[in-house]
Amino acid sequence: MPDIEAMHHHRHRGAVEETQSPSGHGSDLAQEVEAMRIQDPDRADEGLLRLKALGALLVLLRLGPVLILGVLVVIMANLSPVFATTQNLGNVLAQTAVIAILAIGQLLVILTRGIDLSVGSSLALSAVVGATVFGSSDGGALTVLAMLGTGAAVGAVNGLVLVYGRLPHPFIITLATLSIARGLALGISGGQPIRGMPDVVSTIGGDSATWLAAWLPNSTFLVAGVAVVTTVFLTRIVWGRWIYAVGGNPDGARRLGIPRSAVLISVYVCSGLLAGVAAIVTSGRLNAGSPTFGDLAELDAIAAVVIGGASFLGGRGHVGHALVGAFMIGVIRNGMNLLNIEAYLQLIVIGVVIVIAVESDVLRGRLESRFRVLQAAAS
């Protein structure tokens, strides 16, 4: 502790200049700014200005995804006369519903520093199980319960194996259930789509809210409902707070008596459950349960969360991020279809957007630590 000897003098600001700066770049910078303030008040104002500029940049970075979505919509509306019609808006909403629901589930998992690769396969398994149950029972409520239960069950397997198998990371177990659930779906269905879904499922997934507007799909209300419930859960309920705590500092959460294992299991169950909800939307739209449903949907969901602005490193993000990301993907796909841009370019564009999003998250982290240092110096 080289700096300790100066302790007793340092109540007088002037003494700070003479002391050696402690180790660590952060403190070096802080002292540099401090020294600046003492020597030259104008320079200190400059430091304050830098702080404000940095703060503004951070706000801009946080708003980035929403701004980009807005710009995308304006560009598409200008390039294609069809884009801004209510008919097409209904298409975008219907196409985005599944990604949005899966992305909200994925958000919960990513908040705890996890990842759920199994949701696309869970969706397919839920749809196939639902179609099978409907085929043999004819019951609407039973079918819906079977679909939700199947998704939740896959999620429970993910969570339980992650926690009690003491796995270092959920990547492998959810990769395994990605394979297993798809295999089960293919096996149960014999590799063929099973036709027929109960009315309640096709109404939710396939019909429009004709009582309000003919172009507005019912699934939009489902997305809105899931979004509201999840937001309330994350921001008002204790368990939601614990999800953020586990993501922010898993070991700290344990030491403070937060039930870390139960929190981790719960987010995978929720993600699986929402895969079941997404299965209802997909099956309802196509009036069938097919083992090919949801192919690569997990990647859309992960991409949506990340490009929407939630942190892939866990602990930061909310439902709005998942929704914005899902709509960004939806608008890019829809707009490029309308403009007759080939499918391979869509893939490339979405890939580039993912890189930009992750890079801006890294940049945000760096700017925040710089902001912290400057703020410490200015306070």
Next chain:
Amino acid sequence: MSDAPALAVRGATKRFGAVLALDEVDVVAQHGEVLAVLGDNGAGKSTLINCISGVHRLDAGLIEVEGEEVSMSSPAVARAAGIETVYQDLALFDNLDATANLFAGREQAVPAWLPRGMRWMRRSEMNRASAERLRRLQISLPDRASSVGMMSGGQRQAVAVARSAAFASRIVILDEPTAALGLRESRQVLDLILRLRSEGCAVIVISHAMDHVMEIADRAVVMRRGRVVGEEVPRPENRSRLVSLIVGGES
């Protein structure tokens, strides 16, 4: 407040395999006092702290809180007994704001008949309580609503200390509270420790920073090779004696 000491450790012994980490250690901390635990690396300070805060269990000996024996079987038991520990890594949640950190794991929420995790958080009450707590400890944060990850080292340390003191805790243990801090930030944390003392807490500080110990500690016990080898009232004139106790020159 009873006459019994806030914390009494008697005959504490802890063995890790062949290593005797604690050998019949007796330590007493009173209300309204700052007790420094000094010693070189490997002297047994951390083991002692870990046993008091429920991370390790004693092989022999007992720990009394206000005269009553408590079996420190887990960190939760220690917390329930009024013992709060500020670990060197602080165990803060960088992604949450100061209030959320202060209440982490014991959020105020209703209704009581629901399981704890399913309750509705009383956010405005928690905000009010944390503002009051921070004000009483004279901790000023740039913005209570910004995440702790955006705060300086001293502010983070202050939030961790405030958390440890937030819930009528009677004993606060701080592990190297100033080791990672600059001058001004150390100052703030030292002042904070003194404020905890004036509120009647028993404060136990592990530190290598002799000047800090001289300034804030009412008593200092020195450990070496798992034993308490001396106790002094730290003053500039017996500083060299403390140092020689620590390194084991004369005793």
